[in-house]
Amino acid sequence: MSVSFMPVRASREDLHALQLQGLQWTVSHAYRNSPFYRAKLDAAGVGPDAVRSLDDLSRLPLTTASDLKDGYPFPLRSVPFEKIVRIHASSGTTGKRKVLCYSQKDIDDWACMFARCYEMARLTREDRVQIAVGYGLWTAGVGFQLGCERFGAMAVPIGPANTEIHCQMLLDMQSTVFCATASMALLIAEEIERRGIQKKIALKKFIFGAERHSAGMRRRIREITGVNELFDIPGLTELYGPGTGLECPAHEGVHYWADYYILEILNPETLEPVAPGEVGEMVVTTLRKEAAPLIRYRTRDLTRLIPGDCPCGNPLPRHDHLLGRSDDMFIFRAVNIYPGQIDHVLSQISGIGSEYQVHLYRREDGRDVMLVKVEQVGSDSPDADRKLAETVAAEVRRQIMVRCQVEILEYGTLPRTERKSRRVFDHRTVED
DSSP states (O other), rough: OOOOOOSSOOOHHHHHHHHHHHHHHHHHHHHOOOOHHHHHHHTTTTGGGGGGGGGGGGGGGOOOOOHHHHHTSTTOOSSSSSGGGEEEEEETTTOOOEEEEEEEEHHHHHHHHHHHHHHHHTTTTTEEEEESOOSSSSSSSHHHHHHHHHHHHEEEEOOOOOOHHHHHHHHHOOOEEEEEHHHHHHHHHHHHHTTOGGGOOOOOOEEEESOOOHHHHHHHHOOOOOOEEEEEEEEGGGTTOOEEEETTOOOEEEEEEEETTTEEOOTTTTBBBOOOOOOOEEEEEESOSSSOSSEEEEEEEEEEOSSOOOOOOOSSEEEEOOOETTOOOOEETTTEHHHHHHHHHHHHHHHHHHEEEEEEEETTSSOEEEEEEEOOOOOOOHHHHHHHHHHHHHHHHHHHHHHOOOEOOOOOOOOOSOOOOOOOOOOOOOOO
């Protein structure tokens, strides 16, 4: 008998009632058990009794990554140490990691959420899930494995090993699902093509996340491997880890688990809600998290809510694929640019690969220069390369309103990695 991990009732009214109950519990729990949250809520003049409706959410203070740094090594802790069964951490921008603690209930909830992801991707217990993401302090590997075991499929927990091991296990284990970063997914897809083993493996689906990826990268992975479906999975260590939502089979956005957390989309500058469908920063509030609850936590990830019903039939709400981070923005000739904008432009141009780099320089006369490096696919003619470079430059100019230089490289020239790929290289310095 199959088991569903989806909520029994997920109408808008049911979710709102569940969210209000969870919000009231979270604020009360944090206020009673966390000195940090108690001080923050007192300073805002909001106590647990003040939360009477979901509209009161906006009265609560925001929490930031700086709060986690200041509270190191156990920020936001809201349970006694004897209830903490695990910690996970992500890298910090100032050297200190963002450490989050978990109770057994938190681990169980996370497992159910992740199992829900596998259910949404239409896996069965006959599937074999090859896990190619990092283990240890990072949440990814153990999260994918935890959810796989709760769902009931076979986990093949390899981690970010070399392509030799992964290809061997794809052949020997006949893995049907490959879980990785988007960069690792491309790397293994190209290795499958290079070895000519497409017909000898059983791979049907990719589930990848941890970094923004382009439509061009998706097309390339699908063309090389012939897989049926690719699914985007969001993940944030502060919010359990990966598994808090998944792109559905209709591929029209990411369903997020609104029965476990509330998602607000705010203008990163004004911190006011954006209009429905507009891009803003994801701000999350957990509804059941015990050890390190989140109250209006600024993720810095940029996306938008997708209104209306999803063709897949699942009633849980959706947000768009992550478009970048509010702190990833770079300024070029007085224009604010997010890497996701470059992704979007390049994915619309035929004849180039999915990998690219943006290099920013400052000339002696003080003028900034942008160099975009892309790989050509299917032609090695100098004339074709010239026309392709002109097309890329023209589209960047038309859509982003800046001029750039373009360098066309042979396919496979840009580095591949099993981890997140670095796309933007700013060589400008204060001295320049």
